[in-house]
Amino acid sequence: MAIPLVVGIDGSEASLQAVDWAADEAVRHNVPLHLVHAFAPGHEVPDLIAAASERAGKSAPTVRLSSEVLQEDAASALLSKGRNAFALVLGSRGLGDLAGLLLGSVSLAVAARADCPVVVVRGGAEYRNARFGSVVVGVEDGQGSGTAVQFAFREAHVRRCRLVAVHAWSAAYGTLSEPPPSAYALETHRRPPKQVLDDALSGPSERYRNTSVSRRVVEGPARQALLEAASGADLLVVGARRRRGHLGLQLGLVNHAVLHHAPCPVVVVPQI
Structure with a gap:
């Protein structure tokens, strides 16, 4: 059943x-x-x-x-x-x-x-009634968004609509007077942001070959990039990591922002 x-x-x-x-x-x-x-x-x-x-x-x-x-x-x-x-x-x-x-x-x-x-x-009737023909998924580096990407591909497939995959990144700081770069900012020098996005999409895109995919690599805050993309979407999909040693998920500032402010329905997908 x-x-x-x-x-x-x-x-x-x-x-x-x-x-x-x-x-x-x-x-x-x-x-x-x-x-x-x-x-x-x-x-x-x-x-x-x-x-x-x-x-x-x-x-x-x-x-x-x-x-x-x-x-x-x-x-x-x-x-x-x-x-x-x-x-x-x-x-x-x-x-x-x-x-x-x-x-x-x-x-x-x-x-x-x-x-x-x-x-x-969330959102008005035009967002709830699938009028835009687009599903947006946020892609981060590492394992956190893998299950979310699979979920988003499946949604775009059953809706017969376009998938928009968004990966936002921040450049490393250039002077010693500025705060030290994060581990993620350092990683972008070894693994280009476009490669992060391509790697995340490669597996599911093979399974859902007929799904049209649009890739967006944005330099800037992830919450802003996702909210802007969601302004023309029927659904916004984000992933959430498991918290080590604790029950529940690590929602983080980006997920909190989209849950509170997205103009369309939001899906939080736990990492498997």
């Missing part, structure tokens, strides 16, 4: 938008859709599952749909479901979050700790 795409719902408009996005995604990948409403005692939203299920059925009539209600902390419940999920899909802001927050507390907690890819559905 295929593992499901799991979407967390809490009654907020953001979570209902996540249901719509997840229903379309489940159909694209031919996987079941499972709706989860988790609540602390005294905080259940009446008939929420029924309303969300009806909405998903109207959005994607052919989707295989199931649902459950759990009396449990929402983040803990979703993390548990994520151990056997195609991906977890969440709204960008929850029902109980403060109006000024850019990203809900549950979404951030799940993105930082899940074992499977986590999609935070």
Whole structure:
């Protein structure tokens, strides 16, 4: 039996938008859709599952749909479901979050700790409804983005759209009065940034030969390069390394920036 795409719902408009996005995604990948409403005692939203299920059925009539209600902390419940999920899909802001927050507390907690890819559905209707025909993936040096690149190729393949691979780098500092260069900046002298990008794409591009790929090597901050690329994308994919000796992922400043500010849905893919 295929593992499901799991979407967390809490009654907020953001979570209902996540249901719509997840229903379309489940159909694209031919996987079941499972709706989860988790609540602390005294905080259940009446008939929420029924309303969300009806909405998903109207959005994607052919989707295989199931649902459950759990009396449990929402983040803990979703993390548990994520151990056997195609991906977890969440709204960008929850029902109980403060109006000024850019990203809900549950979404951030799940993105930082899940074992499977986590999609935070952001942006206006034009971004949520796949109107741009482009998937963007951030590529970093080393092992951190390998699984993310594979995920992004698969998304571009099933959507029959273009993949934009972005690798941002910074030049080493030139004078002793400036801060010493990072290990990554030193590495760019031995391994050109274009080579980093080509190496990351070589394996998946062989598997997905019919996927059109655009390569972008940008000298400058990664968060700025990714946010600019995402302005014309249906989906932004980033990788996350495992934290050594600790549970969860190493999201880092770049992932935090895109989760809070990207104009389109964002996927955080854990490194395998």
